[in-house]
Amino acid sequence: MPVIFFVVISGCAISNQGAVDYRYNRPGTTGGELQPKYISISNAKNRIVAGDPIAVSIKQVFVKDFSEFRSLLRIARREPTSGDIAIVASTCEDPCARKFGSDGVRNSKVIYYSNDVRRGQFLNFSNLHGVYGPISYSGHPFKMDVYIIELDADGTQLSNLAGNLATLGETFYPPAHPVTSILSSLAEVFIQDDLDDTAMAFSFDLKSLAESADAANPDTAFLEAGNYIIVRSEDRSKQIPWSELSFNTSVGRVVYKSCAGELEPIESCYYLDNSYVVVEITKAASAMANDSQQMLFSTLRNTISGAGGAMNSQVSSESVAKIKESLESLEVRSAASGYLSGIKNSAANSFERKTLVFEFVTLWFDGSRSVLASDVNLVAGQVRAFLGQCSGITVEERVGYHDAVKSRNTTNKPELIRALENCSA
Structure with missing residues (x-):
């Protein structure tokens, strides 16, 4: 089902995707523990299987940096740089043709937009719904592609289009149905791939296998209800310090381990060294819950x-x-x-x-x-x-x-x- 997430930001086309990886936080675990990507099926306690209603939200996005430069007016006012940010999503469950690069971006719907995002900022939303579902899961590999893109366009017309697309994107519609292509054609006008900067790109699949397949298969990534923390490292020569990090479920953000259980972590608790996206996958009450x-x-x-x-x-x-x-x-x-x-x-x-x-x-x-x-x-x-x-x-x-x-x-x-x-x- 690619669930494709794009965090889109406003600057000429520069590709600096960083080094990206993810970990999983299983609900009910103590201390906000980040689980390994690959596990045996016997350890996949929150598996989503065929027939389960599934819903996907973006719980949080932190933007460490982007390449936009300050305008002369902002320099004169001594104001920091701000960028245009949109969240765009596209979904696909196998069998489907996965799209990469500009084709992947164009095959998408805009869910969120802001023209005033600064470096080192959490985006101004919480647990944004409308990414995917609720809809019944068919049991095939669930595909996810994540991008951060910096838009090299601005102006009232762009802002109006982005806002209208975000309003449409919040409306749930079934994946792979014809309305998807209609909204995607509008998103194509909004996102100009020959000018925009690719600041992050990451693809991964989550699987749902029968219990009886455990002994015959290696450890792999299972589709489970929970939080998926996708982190982009600017320094590609260094590993993301997963062993030092936890997911604080009270605030929905990545913190250092010592702060995992804090209801209101202090400023020094938060991990702010790299951009990251928190994706929440849940079992809905029904495929049409409300x-x-x-x-x-x-x-x-x-x-x-x-x-x-x-x-x-x-x-x-x-x-x-x-x-x-x-x-x-x-x-x-x-x-x-x-x-x-x-x-x-x-x-x-x-x-x-x-x-x-x-x-x-x-x-x-x-x-x-x-x-x-x-x-x-x-x-x-x-x-x-x-x-x-x-x-x-x-x-x-x-x-x-x-x-x-x-x-x-x-x-x-x-x-x-x-x-x-x-x-x-």
Whole structure:
């Protein structure tokens, strides 16, 4: 799913990406401990697996330095240099074509913008949502590409565009759906790669493997809920002093170990030698956890369905149709996944289980509802995983139920209902 983060800053094109690495902070560990990147699956206690609703936020960004020079006016006023900063994000879960360099930057959405960031400053936000999700995770490698870019452009028009894109970026939309490319085309106008400076670039993948794969595989980087601390070192000949550092969960910032448990660390506690980004990955309550996001999808779909309007005049009828189809499919997929999660977490043959099974079957086998193949595959995978742990169901029956859900057409609906209601490990 690349989740691509760009911290974008305003100066001619200079590439000084630094040496970048990351560590992981697992929730519940004492002292803000920073975990190794690569571990065995038995030590991955907070794994996110297929079917889990996942959400990604940027908790904190610290900018140590950038190459912008002070204007004559600022020199006269004895004011320090400030730069234009935007946070831009793009997401991708395998299978997908990863993009690097300028293509990666252009394939993005702007989430945050400020035209007044100074050297050695934490950006003026906390736990910024809208980077990714909440959306159901499909179980494939989760790709993340992180950039810090210094913009060599300024003026009112740029600021207005950046602000508008940031407003759009805060709105959740499903990755790999057509609306992504529309917003990305706007971001392309905002970010001029032939002029902008690349101050940081880092790529990594997080995996989700079955428990049974432990003995057969080397230590690797697993997709876990928690905090990912990505640090850029200006001096490429020196290692980042991870053994001296901790993550203070009270303030969401990197500190020296002696200050890990402080509720309000003093100034000397903070690690300020290098720029860094803190990414938070969480298991959401559901793929559509709050009403405001549900309303957003309905409002957007209604806007697209209506005659005329600014959006309709900006995109082709084909794009509009794809967006509408994608949003309708996402609503069905999200509701179906929610029912299946409830079925999994309820007691066999209970009234709650039977109610959820009824809601799922009624929704899923409604031929009037259009569902994209990618969403069908995700729901069918959830059913397969759930029935795979049931006693008393043969392999042939399990395959038949999976195929029925995948085709959304079954002649043995009563048998499927009974299987879902009676399933127990």
